Amino acid sequence: MNPEADRLWRGPRWALAALLATLGMLGPFSIDTYLPAFSGIAASIGATPVEMQQTLSAYLFGFALMNLFHGALSDSFGRRPVVLVAVAVFAAASVGCALASGIGQLVFFRTLQGLSAGAGMVVSRAVIRDMFPPADAQRVMSQVTIYFGVAPAIAPIIGGWLFVHADWHTIFWFLAAIAATLWLSVWRFLPETLHHSQKQPFEAGHLFRGYLQLGADPRFILLALASGVPFNGLFLYVLSAPAFLGGHLGLGPTEFFWFFVLTISGIMGGAWVSGRMAGRIPRRRQVRHGFVIMFAMASVNLIANLLFDPHVSWALIPIALFAFGWSLNVPVVTLMVLDLYPARRGMASSLQSFVASAANGVVAGVIAPMVMHSTVAMAWMALAMLGVGLGAWLWLRHRWPDTIRLEG
Template sequence: MPFSPFFRMALILGLLSAIGPFAIDMYLPALPAIGAALRADVGAVQWSLTAFFLALGVGQLVYGPVSDMVGRRPPLFFGLGLFTLASVGCALATDVHTLVLLRFVQGLGAAAGMVIPRAVVRDLHTGTEAARLMSLLMLVFSVSPLLAPLVGSGVIALAGWRGVFWVVAVAALAGLVLVQRALHETRPAGRRVRSSVGSAAAAYTTLLRDWHYLGLVGIGGCSMAGFFVYLAGSPFVLINHYGLSPVQYSVAFSVNAAAFFASAQLTARLGRRYGMAPVVKAAASGAGAVMLALLAHYLLGGDRLAVLLVLYFVASALMGLVIPTTSVLALEEHGTIAATASALMGTLQMLIGTLAMAAVGLFASDAPLPMVVGMATGALTGVALTWITLGPAGAQRIAHGAAKDIAPERRP
């Protein structure tokens, strides 16, 4: 049923998760124009992305424990409100330094929409049902990378780059209304951790000592690192180096995003048939092989846009199997502190991606090679982590957890 409670919950969580990324993807086509308008170079403009991601990671460390303590809804209200105010400030910024600062504040607000929906998934389900809900959530979430660049191009054409931030402010207000009217509390008072700094510290200590959890987080983080590098570099490479228009760039970006989110819909089915650990190992290894081929193309003197787009399309599809599956596996054994576990996962993955983006940014130019080196490095590091984490001991632990059925599955 298209409007079953299961699908309706995925729709709500996906839309809330998409608000922050919408603020990224929608203004990607405007990055060169922002640099020209604020008289800033490529590196300075890319810092507006880096600052957002840093805040998105750091903010999750706070929202996770707080939502375990006070419930899921109050932190969402606060985060969306902060995001709205910062978006208005970004629309009024007159220099790149102010824009970077406000983007950081905007990222702090957006962090609530990243960590809490994942925790709600764990509140409601485990195992393949959690993977199913997570993949549906990501299908709804896909509205951002699929449509946001195209919408951004239209808004930029009509109202300039500042119009983008007015639009995302309105989207955040709509998110506030959605939480108020449609999202019930999934963390009842009886299941909340006592509100104290000590409880949060104990939860983080437990997670940081769990090498299996950290390995799964790292696999997803490495996949995201390659995407972050592409996110920051592709507007300059595709528009300035290959000569695409902002609209053409938006279409190219959306097609790659479509591959990711379409393949993510197969995670639950493949997980039931082959097991979740084998799916991750096969997909991560395939993505690494494809990115190695792309790197070889440029190192050997190639410079074809078609090769970049086609190979990254395939890699994106494979990453669509890796990221949601590792997210479910990482949270599987930590249901009592689901939001805290989700927060640390989001923070570590954002920091991995941000560090990769900042490192490549030191060598950033309109040329494709620095971007491709960063993308391939992330993918190949992810392959190594996959085979370390999901070796015989890791796969046995996952199988044992599935057999125990750690928490009873409950439908929304």
């Protein structure tokens, strides 16, 4: 924690949480806003559905790759410079997407968006731990998750409206405008929270040793899997939204928001409860509650899809409650990751995001195209990915119980 934290931010804590959440929202916003326009973009540039799916996977792999460096760069050069450069690159990439005339150009600029979009999410986590002790950090992390949930809820509504009333190019012009506004807000309001005594040298050997230390620590890997892979079970439905919502449930582009509103309501509700629990119950018990909810909802989702034809009246509810369970867990597990190596919090946040984003890329490019033809196959896959995260948590609890008992 920065020893001068009390002097860095004079405003209310919720305002800092809102600014950090807005930084983190840039990534999911750039996914969810253009999903309702998939078919229109494909028709406009002559792309196949498989080629359009690659605009998602290219974004996610770029997101994952650069996530390895956002945090390490912020540990060396400071939080502010990394965020400002990344948001500027994202704005330029959004303009490139708006001007793209073919699938190759669109994939290239989507990759550039992915390379830059993760900085806000990675660095904001480090900023929170720079500024607050553990219990307060969990509360702020929960507030960030609540605000963060607004973007995926409203993004498809905005994207669908822009697509129907203007055209798909307008969606990317809109993203560029958001990035420009966010850059000005960060430049004006976000303080530098990395204390000069905590800066790390930026050189290849130091970075390699840091990543080796983190990557070789089974506690880190298990925590990253426990927080990231269950989210892939939820994200599978987001990535498959055109097929799941438009094909299986028969919703139009302007009706996609029902899925996102319910799912994000689950995320925001779980985050609110997580913040209320901070400092009141042991962390391990809170994580257990989250996994119980996720397992129950994933099982109900599978059974319902095996017994009934998919219908919008029930198909979205288990997914929303699964999201509630996941967001009950994620502030706690994320803080556990950051506190494993206090001197390398930026790097730890980077590597955690890399694990999750790489898995998202695999889901987008391989798993989603493989299962999105069937709601039963999607439900099986979501349950299987939850099983990976649950297994990682149970192994950590069995082998390194002290890691999850630290309440400090």
